[in-house]
Amino acid sequence: MKSNTEQRALVLDATPYTQKFALAEEVALSISYNGINYAVMLITPNDIEDFIVGFSLSNDIIEHPRQLYGIELTHHKEHINAEVEIANQAFWKLKENKRQLAGASGCGLCGVEALDNALPQLTPIEVSPLPDVSWFKGLRSLISNAQALAQQSGAVHGALYIDAKRNVLACREDIGRHNAFDKLIGAITTQKLFQPEGIVVLTSRCSLELVQKAIRAKLPLVVTLSAPTALSVKWASRYGLTLIHVPKYDPPRAYAPQEK
Numbered sequence: 436m437k438s439n440t441e442q443r444a445l446v447l448d449a450t451p452y453t454q455k456f457a458l459a460e461e462v463a464l465s466i467s468y469n470g471i472n473y474a475v476m477l478i479t480p481n482d483i484e485d486f487i488v489g490f491s492l493s494n495d496i497i498e499h500p501r502q503l504y505g506i507e508l509t510h511h512k513e514h515i516n517a518e519v520e521i522a523n524q525a526f527w528k529l530k531e532n533k534r535q536l537a538g539a540s541g542c543g544l545c546g547v548e549a550l551d552n553a554l555p556q557l558t559p560i561e562v563s564p565l566p567d568v569s570w571f572k573g574l575r576s577l578i579s580n581a582q583a584l585a586q587q588s589g590a591v592h593g594a595l596y597i598d599a600k601r602n603v604l605a606c607r608e609d610i611g612r613h614n615a616f617d618k619l620i621g622a623i624t625t626q627k628l629f630q631p632e633g634i635v636v637l638t639s640r641c642s643l644e645l646v647q648k649a650i651r652a653k654l655p656l657v658v659t660l661s662a663p664t665a666l667s668v669k670w671a672s673r674y675g676l677t678l679i680h681v682p683k684y685d686p687p688r689a690y691a692p693q694e695k
Contacts, residue, residue, distance in 0.1 A: 459590040461610050463514040468496065469526045470518070479584070479591060479609040480515065483508060485621030486614060487517055493620055493648035495555070497525045500624050557647065560675040562692050563632060563655035570601060570634075571679075571687050575660070578636060581606040594619035595636040596628060604628045612639035613648070620652045634658055641678060643667050650674045663690065 464478045466487065473496075478486065484506050491497045502522040509516040521529070579586070581603045582593045591608040594615040598604055605628055607618035616637060623629055634656045635649060641663035647670070649657050658679045663671070668690045671678045678690040 457587040459584065459588040459610055464517060465514065466490070466517045466519060468519050468521050468529055471526075471530070473529070476611070476614070478611065478614050481584075482607055482618045482622070483515060483517065485607060485618045485625065486609075487519060487621065488624055489617035489620030489622075489648075489652075491519070491521070492624065493617055493651050495651060496529055497521055555647070557650045557674050559673075560650055560653050560655050562675045563677060565677065565679075565689055565691065566599065566632075566634065566656070568687065570599070571658075571681055574636070574658075574681060575683075577601065577603065578638060578660075582608055582638075584608040591615070593636075593638040596623055597634050597636055598630055599632040599634075604630075604633065612637065613644060615639075616645055616648055620648065620654075623652070623654070629653075632656075640664075641667050641680070643670060646671050646676060646678070650676055658687075 504520040507518040592612040605622040609615040640661035641659040
């Protein structure tokens with residue numbers, strides 16, 4: 436499936452005219468683990484395998500990529516089916532979690548088990564030193580040059596993994612900010628790109644879910660172009676994650692874990 440498609444639109448100018456514009460694609464992705472339907476989500480149809488690996492890790496479905504045995508994709512006109520085979524130990528935990536959440540109603544997360552799922556206990560990660568301020572110079576241009584899909588449609592979030600020398604090791608894009616980060620986590624994992632001083636850069640705002648994904652993936656430095664929430668900073672500090680907000684015109688702001 437294509438990630439961008441051209442569509443005609445009427446340009447509302449003084450003298451209206453028709454022109455083709457690139458639009459980001461989105462499809463429904465259905466994920467099943469060992470034959471059990473788990474989730475359906477809308478996603479940009481590229482780097483699907485990376486997404487499934489990252490989604491499985493960041494949602495605590497598997498604890499290690501060795502527990503993911505295989506991914507089989509079936510492409511249809513407007514949706515993709517993913518049959519994922521995981522280790523029995525991971526599958527038993529997945530079924531137990533689904534049972535705990537079965538009573539949740541349409542109002543959102545309900546009950547003690549659902550609350551524990553939203554605010555889980557995580558394993559702290561090792562704090563990484565702050566990068567030099569010069570590392571952030573021209574960061575927005577670096578991001579823009581790396582985002583191939585965004586250059587065409589401008590409608591996708593980006594998640595990048597950049598080393599200490601500002602080399603872009605991986606860039607993943609998606610209409611969903613969570614999806615883009617999951618794709619990046621999958622790419623870092625499958626391609627063995629992890630570096631102790633590697634930095635995740637997200638074009639989206641930083642919410643608690645993204646902080647939890649970074650902690651589970653043991654990625655200690657996350658840079659965002661929009662400010663984090665107060666709860667995100669609190670959790671990041673608790674578990675050893677450094678958040679850095681890079682405003683458009685002001686100097687970077689680092690929310691580093693406090694020494695204990």
